[in-house]
Amino acid sequence: MSVIYLDNNATTKVDPQVLEAMMPYLTEYYANPSSMHTFGGQLAKAVRTAREQLAALLGADESEIVFTSCGTEGDNAAIRAALLAQPEKRHIITTQVEHPAVLNVCKQLETQGYSVTYLSVNSQGQLDLDELEASLTGNTALVSIMYANNETGTVFPIEQIGLRVKERGALFHVDAVQAVGKLPLNMKTSTVDMLTMSGHKIHAPKGIGALYVRRGVRFRPLLIGGHQERGRRAGTENVPGIVGLGKAAELELLHLEEATKRERQLRDRLEQTLLAKIPDCEVNGDVKNRLPNTTNIGFKYIEGEAILLLLNKHGICASSGSACTSGSLEPSHVLRAMGLPYTTLHGSIRFSLCRYTTDAEIDRVIEVMPEIVERLRALSPFKNDDAGWLQSQSLVNSH
Ligand SMILES: *Cc1c(COP(=O)(O)O)cnc(C)c1O
Numbered sequence: 001m002s003v004i005y006l007d008n009n010a011t012t013k014v015d016p017q018v019l020e021a022m023m024p025y026l027t028e029y030y031a032n033p034s035s036m037h038t039f040g041g042q043l044a045k046a047v048r049t050a051r052e053q054l055a056a057l058l059g060a061d062e063s064e065i066v067f068t069s070c071g072t073e074g075d076n077a078a079i080r081a082a083l084l085a086q087p088e089k090r091h092i093i094t095t096q097v098e099h100p101a102v103l104n105v106c107k108q109l110e111t112q113g114y115s116v117t118y119l120s121v122n123s124q125g126q127l128d129l130d131e132l133e134a135s136l137t138g139n140t141a142l143v144s145i146m147y148a149n150n151e152t153g154t155v156f157p158i159e160q161i162g163l164r165v166k167e168r169g170a171l172f173h174v175d176a177v178q179a180v181g182k183l184p185l186n187m188k189t190s191t192v193d194m195l196t197m198s199g200h201k202i203h204a205p206k207g208i209g210a211l212y213v214r215r216g217v218r219f220r221p222l223l224i225g226g227h228q229e230r231g232r233r234a235g236t237e238n239v240p241g242i243v244g245l246g247k248a249a250e251l252e253l254l255h256l257e258e259a260t261k262r263e264r265q266l267r268d269r270l271e272q273t274l275l276a277k278i279p280d281c282e283v284n285g286d287v288k289n290r291l292p293n294t295t296n297i298g299f300k301y302i303e304g305e306a307i308l309l310l311l312n313k314h315g316i317c318a319s320s321g322s323a324c325t326s327g328s329l330e331p332s333h334v335l336r337a338m339g340l341p342y343t344t345l346h347g348s349i350r351f352s353l354c355r356y357t358t359d360a361e362i363d364r365v366i367e368v369m370p371e372i373v374e375r376l377r378a379l380s381p382f383k384n385d386d387a388g389w390l391q392s393q394s395l396v397n398s399h
Contacts, residue, residue: 004361007317008201009150009178009294009352014244015203021247022205025240033237034228043239050246057249058195058212059186066211066232067242071177071198072101074211075144077222077233078173078194079105081213082142083114084220086171089141093170095119095127096337097151102144102175103333119145124286125154125338132161136168143172147179147195151334151350152285153294155183162191171217177201177209181252182260182291193217199241203354204248208241259355264292267353270362271295277370284335284348293353298335298344302376307349310372316365319350343386 005013025046033043048062055062068074079092079102094106096118106116117135119127127145136143143165148155158174165172173194179185181202187195194217199208213219213232225234271283280300299307304320311318320332331345340348351365381388 002315004314004316004364006351006353006357006361006365007319008354008357009153009350010319011200011206012203012354013356014205015248015251017251018204018244018247022240022244025243029239033239034226043237046243047237047239050242050249053246054210054249057180057185057253058197059188059190060212061215063230064187064212064215066213066229067237067245068209068211068233069207069238070209071099071175071196071201073222074196074198074209075099075101075173075175076105077211078196078213079109079142079144080222081194081219082144082171082173083109085218086141089139089170091115091117091137091139091141093117093119093132093135093140093143093145095121095145095156097121097125097149097154097334098144098146099150099175099177102146106144121154121337123338123340125149125152125284125334126286126289127156127161129157129160129164133164136164136170138168140168140170143170145172145174147174147176148183148291149285149334150178151332152296152338153178153291153352154286155179155289155291157289159191166191178291178294181249181256182293184256187212187214199245199248202248202252204245205241208238208245210245255355260292263353263355263357266357266359266362267293267295267351270351270365271297273366274369277366278373281373282344284338284340284344294350295352296335296348296350298340299347299349299373300343301380302347302373304347304349306376307347307372310375311349311365311368314364314368316368319352320348341386 029043031039031043033040033047051062051065054065092106092114094102110116119131121127145156145161147158162172171193174192175196177198180197193214195212197210200206219232221232223234228234228237282298284296284298308320335345335348
């Protein structure tokens with residue numbers, strides 16, 4: 001099936017060069033990299049090369065890279081490690097707009113005697129650094145804040161946040177799953193202690209990720225067993241995945257500048273054309289501080305799910321809310337935290353591009369979207385009627 005894939009913040013396709021790099025490690029190179037024989041040594045060497053490639057993308061030292069199974073594991077491991085390393089501190093600061101891989105860990109920690117501050121965001125999805133500053137105490141073990149939001153693309157001022165966190169002696173973890181490969185990163189000059197990334201968001205396969213752990217940060221592993229990853233993550237290495245992640249990192253670094261410039265142009269053309277052609281819609285998020293590949297647009301008086309179904313008929317893949325919460329008709333926790341009016345909250349769609357997105361694909365979306373919105377609005381008894389729409393929503397929600 002030929003699809004127009006504009007859902008790259010949910011996952012990306014494996015780059016053919018990544019697959020090619022992985023193939024030998026799914027076939028003839030199958031030894032255990034920890035084995036003493038030369039065969040095992042060849043595998044250990046492949047893991048080392050991948051570690052160098054990923055370190056180069058992050059501006060990190062190779063010894064600071066811990067391979068994980070996914071972004072979710074990285075987030076879990078970082079949060080647990082920070083708490084285990086400072087057992088006397090019982091407070092965590094995060095935000096209301098984090099990915100569930102952070103939010104749900106924090107919610108569970110609340111049941112285990114930790115107190116958690118969930119920082120609010122304004123209508124652009126941006127944080128208030130004064131609120132952060134006021135929340136930091138000597139009891140704060142960890143501040144965990146995402147680099148860029150997966151739903152709106154809003155980018156947080158990570159280094160400004162980090163300076164404040166470091167002043168109070170807390171550890172600083174950043175979920176950078178959406179930032180890696182889209183923004184230039186340099187851990188050498190950063191205030192970040194731990195940083196999560198995931199392979200399948202940067203054209204490597206699913207099931208591989210990494211956690212950056214700054215040298216000198218006390219780290220306790222989540223998975224306990226063998227001594228792999230310098231004792232920071234037990235379990236025989238996923239060598240094909242690691243090799244793929246290394247290759248993907250190399251390609252991201254190679255393409256970063258030109259690909260993000262192109263994606264930004266395509267994204268802006270899509271956004272501006274839709275805004276011009278379709279009445280009653282607006283962009284959600286901080287448009288001045290935003291990932292180059294993401295646009296989240298709220299279309300008033302209609303349901304995002306209905307838009308997705310009609311887009312799907314044209315083979316166009318987009319998203320409403322995050323994949324993890326879709327399936328329910330609950331509006332996205334991110335858009336809710338931004339305090340969006342009810343009229344837009346339910347009709348918001350995210351388009352997320354990648355370096356494979358073409359001009360023709362954007363043309364196609366620009367062609368079909370106005371018809372889709374017009375058709376759905378024609379069916380909506382509440383077009384241009386905020387009060388009526390609001391009332392219909394409260395009826396739906398009361399069932
Ligand atoms: C996708 C995503 C994750 C989870 O990564 P997985 O590899 O799918 O577990 C975490 N945080 C953010 C911001 C994401 O976009």
